[in-house]
């Protein structure tokens with residue numbers, strides 16, 4: 001598995017989501033940010049909308065659940081057709097059980113950490129995960145500035161994954177752009193979410209290619 005570019009549709013035109021996804025044809029995944037106005041102070045969409053989006057594209061969906069009570073709601077997004085489902089560890093009461101349920105339901109299981117959440121307490125969970133998401137902004141909104149203070153955590157996570165010899169992908173999300181993606185790749189990330197960088201570009205698919213080239217450099 002090499003570099004993967006995963007555009008977030010958070011900054012796309014929600015009235016034309018099918019067309020917006022068609023503008024990023026070379027993306028590896030489409031990142032869908034589910035927000036419930038409790039875990040984060042913003043509200044987006046739920047499983048019905050995600051299911052409609054899954055039907056509209058051949059690109060697999062990467063759901064990022066910024067919702068309270070992840071244990072109770074995450075499987076709805078597997079049922080909605082997502083190939084990967086990320087819950088926040090801060091919102092999961094039983095992260096090991098939840099990761100196993102997501103895998104058993106047929107999706108990749110992924111766990112996210114907010115910027116202030118340390119990775120060390122979760123080292124033993126890593127083999128349960130197909131992907132670990134290290135947030136590089138406080139979740140809730142697109143277009144925020146990349147937090148350099150998260151880079152040591154990306155490095156620490158990369159060292160743990162290598163130590164365990166596991167294939168878990170390491171994703172970064174928040175403020176990823178042509179200016180910051182090389183720093184993330186150098187620290188060990190291999191899966192990159194980019195929202196405003198992609199959808200503010202004149203040609204979003206060209207930006208996907210440019211981000212990929214920068215991450216591979």
Ligand code: DX5
Pocket residue numbers: 008009010011031033064137138139140141142143144173174175176193194195196197
């Ligand atoms: C933020 C979301 C991100 C967001 C990224 O809470 O999880 O996926 O869309 O947007 P940018 O790339 O603009 O920071």
Ligand code: ZN
Pocket residue numbers: 008031032033064173193
């Ligand atoms: Zn996200």
